[in-house]
Amino acid sequence: MKSKKLNIAFFGSSLVSAYWNGAATYYRGIVRALSECGHHVTFYEPDAYERQQNRDMEDPDWAKVVVYEATEEAVYKCLEDAAGADMVVKASGVGVFDELLEREVLKLQTDERLVVFWDVDAPATLDRVHNDPNDQFLELIPQYDMVLTYGGGDPVVKAYEALGAKKCVPIYNALDTATHFPVEPDARFACDLAFLGNRLPDREARVEEFFLKPAALNMNQTFIIGGSGWGDKQMSDNVKYVGHVYTKDHNAFNCTPKAVLNISRESMARYGFSPATRVFEAAGAGACIITDYWEGIDFFFEPGKEILVARDGAEVAAIMADLTEAKAKEIGEAAYRKVLSAHTYKHRAEQLEQLLYAKVKRTKEALA
Template sequence: MKLSFYGSSLLSSYWNGAATYYRGLLRDLAGRGYEITFYEPDAFDRQSHRDIDPPDWAAVSVYPATPEAMRAVVAEAAGADVVVKASGVGVFDDELLAGLAAAADPAAVTIFWDVDAPATLAELRADPGHPTHRVLPGLDLVLTYGGGPPVVAAYEGFGARACIPIYNALDPATHHPVPPDPRFSADLAFLGNRLPDREARVDTFFLDAARHLPERAFLIGGSGWESKAMPGNVRHLGHVSTREHNAFNATPLAVLNIARDSMAAVGFSPATRVFEAAGAGACLVTDAWEGLDLFLKEGEEVLVARDGHDVAGHLAALTPERARAVGAAARARIIAEHTYAHRGAGVDAILRDAVARKRAGQAAPARSVA
């Protein structure tokens, strides 16, 4: 089955948090017989920050960020059985979605795959004239990076035929325990780019905790933080490539997950770092959000904090033995229930069912993948 996927980038995780998600899902689908072409624009300096080589499980078409090149790659969708337009490509998003809906073969399944549903839905609520409103009812499926029942209800309210969450997961082949690396030595580490709807929560959960524990070492990785004033016990690394994530997660005493405002409000939206950290056997401390118990059990497989004071409390009480026990329990749970093999099996069933129904003139039913 031929799958054409139009997204931000498969080759680079630079300012591209969906890279690991794309790689895990698409590699698994390739193993299930899909012939995949991933289309990504040469934009945002990502091609000079590649952290994987072009894979053998997908063809990658990097096109210039020009209207002419965009129209040329849209035309190639006509030969696919499944056509996917992801959110957040960053250039010509509206034109890509409308163009692909029109260019796809009438028998092909057309999908909008939203990797930031809270942000997209906020745009749709704020702008009744948004181009996505016109295209959405004609698509066969909306798949989302997360969001659970609130996101499904919102998309169906906007006219989507079916909306199915496909959650993040772990690829054990790429994210796994490794020996500690002194570069990432710390009591608590956080990895995430500086974004407007994340910064206040980083202040609350990470920097406030650092102020509460001036004798402990804190580490922050990700782009954009270099101009941020931080306590003296916080060290900033800048961008951390995906090939270094295992060591980043395996080295500190604990690793912190902080959801963006919109993701925390919607719930059911575990970030990629949750699964990467668990895969590396890290002791994960996370802010609280609805739906967490679908993935990890509080107190046994993850430590949950409501503010920076809670984070500091967890860290002050945490021994290396306790950290290892929590990390091992998280890794066992995620491997048992939340790998990309689990997700890929669900997506494969959804896509094959949707293709069969499309060819038979039937609508795709609503289903969920946890």
């Protein structure tokens, strides 16, 4: 579709560091794909949570990265700079001055400039506002031109529309083919089943059920857990903890084990239609994925052929007891074919372009 290429100002947690920042690879995939479509993105991220000290990439050539101090003064300076954009995006979970940004970006809204809220953790946001009638964000939702979400399907769309959102559209996670692809196995990650995810309050109980319990039931097999925060967690002797896994090692982490496990956070599983970024990353590396059950899995992958599904830890243990190397390879290859055909960030960027151009067209017609 030929139309104006957009100058986009994007306020998010971090583009250059995945440290305590699970949305990093999602941002990278979306922003890179938008750049390849000809749009220009300036990504504003705060110097917070030691992310800049734990970068896993240099500033890319497909986006301008502005790192600002975690002060109000610096935030306002970035907002002033963003006033030159065609579209301003405020992502959820920036980590510092979120309320200020949610409020102040709306002051940049004009007939010519879209202001969008991009929720990378919609279930958590919706739970928060439903539990606090005084939450400032409730009165801001109807003011945004649209709400984009990292996932959630109809349940999240309907929940946002019920709160007054003009339009809510999921832009799902996907595969960034430039960064996630099959590689040679790495002995550091050799095991039967691996799980990668930071230790978070609404994930921990599910990790105990879907990963640590099956490990304890299958003592003749080996398990690896990666991510921040698990160091003092009690685990059976056949579980190895490898700490934070940098994105440069994600492909090897996904390619090497017989299978990799996806465990949704509790809120994501409850709303459904919220595949984690790592599902697509693992599929892009040709991994055999076992996932906990959530509504909408078959919207993305065919259970039993392209992904294996478990409703509890006992089912994970049973799957692992029967899973052969040949079967795991067959499932991984099927997932790889599916993700390339339907779930890359190029697919998502094209969806987003159509959405934005339709919005711009409607606005122009309304003003005519």
